[in-house]
Amino acid sequence: MLQSMTGYGRAEQEFENRAIIVELKSLNSKFLDLKVRIPQGYREKDMEIRKIASTSIMRGKVDLILDIKYLDASDEMVFNRDLFKRYYKELLDTTKELNPGNIGDITQSVMRLPNILMPSDDVVNEGEWEVVKDVLGKAINKLNEFRKTEGQSMEDDFRIRVNSILDLLHRVEPFESPRIDKLRKRFRQNLEDLTQKGNIDENRFEQEVIYYIEKMDITEEKVRLEQHCQYFLEQLDANNGEPKGRKLNFISQEMGREINTLGAKANSADIQRLVVLMKDELEKIKEQTANVL
16 A cells, blocks of 8 residues: 555543643655654654654654643643752852851852752653653554555546556547648648659668658557556555555656657657656656655
């Protein structure tokens, strides 16, 4: 089954007094371009978060957002007791040494010092981290399910368009013989006109006719185009679990080469019209393959 690189996944779970939310958005990209936005306290977990995400997502331009929301606003700050004690002791000792008669309100002074009160998300809770990993996994699963659903729609569209190209290709055959007959008649008329002006080497003339007819022969292009189309459909049917986007893109490029050559050698307005329709279908296929994982 195909997977689209476009997708969205979101998961949420409460832990103690916090709501843990992970949100993932992805667009198409040649490689994995992962942007992570996480609370300050989870900076040390950045590489692990990236590793978890990259293992399952593989390709795409992905925005990953981890948000920790406190259900009780009073819990958003954490009091650093150990640091407070150290500050308090140092200030008390220094005040006693310099001005023992006027100690003052040391507590208020210490509370104004850096890092006595810190945002709760600056403190990594190991229990919370385990929940974060679980929520991240659920969000990734939802993203991948979204991608599979989009991929199924793309696969259905691919089948319709490739079969349309095959149908157009089969409609070329009735126009092949008339164009050769037309070419022979034109050459014969030219020969008759030239015969009136001088001697003409009949053998050389036949060689020239054969040469141009061979140049106009489109049998190989038709065979190769049909093979490429069938190979494209075979890849859609393949169930090997491997990403298919790049391979489908390469096959579509080969299809394009055969269609272009077919048009260049057509020498028929009817065939050219069919070629234009093939190109239109192929362009829509190429647009879609750029978004296939």
